[in-house]
Amino acid sequence: MSSHIRSASKALAALLASAVGLLPATGASATTNMGTSHSGSRVTITFWSAMSGSHGGDLVHLAKEFNSSQSTYTVDVLYKGSYSDTLSATIAAVRARRPPDISMVFDAGTATMMDATGVYVPVYKLMSEYKYKFATSQFIGGAGSYYETAKDQLDSLPFNSSTPVLYSNKPLLAKAGIKAPPKTWAQLANDVKPLVSAGAKCILSATGAYIMWTDMEQFAMWNGFPYATDNNGYDSIKPTLLLTSKPMVQHWQFLGGLGKRGLYRWSGTTVSTVPNFTDGSCAFYEQSSADLTEIEAGAKFPFDVTELPFVAGSPAAPQNTVVGGASLWVLSGAPQNTYKGDAAFLHFLMSPSAQDYWATQTGYVPVTNAAFNRLNKEGYYKTHPQDLVAIRELTNKPPLPYTRGIRIGDLPQVRVDEAAAISNILSGKESAAKALATAQAQGNKVIAEFAAEYGG
């Protein structure tokens, strides 16, 4: 009897010990346990991604292509959930000292990663160590600028990149007698009346999860005014948000006005807005260029893809947009023999052939100039003019110091505060000026707290 209990408690103790052992991991060798597929003597490279569905499949296709092109490394792509989930998982893994080899971190997480010196191996250093040609200037404008450091170096590899564009419902516009999609916000405002008379139930919608990306961050850059002080945070860890600037408030007053009349459709950050456009309800739709294939598949009517409207009279407008999406970070603490493989894989991913496969399959832009030129030469953009709109926006003008991108720590949290303001504006609960001021004050607290964490 008692021996039973003893062996049972021994087993339990062993179980607990192994459970405890999982928490504070044992340092450098940890990553070798992460990968599930050990194939012979190959070294496994764990790659945490935020891509599911067809994009996820395309990414796995690229990893497989890399795996079969050489015999030393196996890249193992693991889907870790949404962009936020993947960043949270990466942070948790670093804290537990068992990070993946490569992690996909979305645009808004860039500053959070970049400031965590020591957590990652800067990609520009990695590439030079393994003698791969690598320079910020190889990347298209808006992609290089978004991820470069203050010293113009790339700590991460810009990867899946897109930018918001304007989609317009052609038959609806024709019915209202509108000849072309609006180039400016004033023109779009003028289109409201004829569209409503023609029976349009919804004038405008924008991406669900990233409306603050299209209508705050990119809106500021496309119209050539700063989103935050210190060149949007490029020059300081503690910038101040500039959400209450005149063009921003006026823009949100306009959207709030549409919202109050039921002519603007948005249902929070967790609900996709794509059906609002593809079911024919909304005349105009601001959405990522990478959603082109999804919209093509869903819309049963012809539609236009054009550059985002700009604010007429803004001195610099239209300026340039920047990329949204994600870049790839190589994490520290892995066994030394994996880094050569990381470099080789990243080099493969930025090759024109991989980039062109990625761009044509997914709708993301080719992220290097070489890849874009190759596609252009092949005549791809003659047959797919809609894919060129994003590139035109990204390269419209050389960026100003405050239109290179946004470099704000804990930006995902700031976006949550912005989303709260957007709910209040669109539901008519608060004026644009008041809601934006609240978001700005709250966001500034988040930024100050982030800076304080780094002793700033």
Add this chain to the structure above:
Amino acid sequence: MDRTGEAIFRERLLPYALVVPQLAIVVIFFLWPTVRAIYESFEETTAFGTGARFSGLTNFVNAFTVADELGTIEVTVILACLTTALAMGIGLFLAVEVDQTGRGRRVYRTLLIWTYAVPSAIAGALWLFLFEPNVGAGARLLVDLGVNWNFALHSVQAFALLVAVIVWQQAAYNFLFYTAGLQMIPRDVVEAADIDGASRLARFWRVIFPLLSPQTFYLLVMNVLYAFFSSFALIDVITHGGPGNATTTVVYQVYRDAFQNGNTGLGGAETIFMLLIAVALTAVQFRFLNRKVFYR
């Protein structure tokens, strides 16, 4: 002294060995995290856990300035009061009504307990699907009734939806316990009241309800605990705490700050506030309410 009734342990270590698994679980899953939370609440670190340093009460202050501790306490308390009152009222009403039906009692019982068998995450997904502003059948019905339904924008709607789901689930649980309680009330007590000429209402409030006080007390504790802690799954599936912080409870805020935003110091401070609230709640419940409970 007669020792035959006592167990005899020859091995002195065996009793300790027997409690070790229990203690280990308590230490690993309750005490250790609590100690960690207290420790980390006095520290400021980066999201990645680097650069940790003592920061005094900064995190506790930040809980009220950077985070919205007061707002989340308010949300939690209102949610607990509303859902407890509604779910217990409905559960009691249904239990009494079903108890008085003759035939079909079993059918009613089974049907009314059903909703509790649905796991929270699934219940959340179900209601989200029904009331999703664009495609939900319930949402369309509300729009047809003239409601400007979009719970992602309107905080009152989001809150009402959350209350509805919790009540939908918890009323079944309350019904179950009240049904059991009603079956335990001796017939003769109720009949004596009848002979004394008590009206139906008087019979219920003067006789039956006091006899149900153990169930009421237990359910009060359980319903409040549900709103405080177990509502997490529903919030995470349906509203994500929004719009704004309209449906962010104390627990959800801890999750967001500590796990999603990686601010363990702030999360630790919020956990301590939550711990204090839980202690206060338990003390109040057992000190004041327990006195009014009539145990047979």
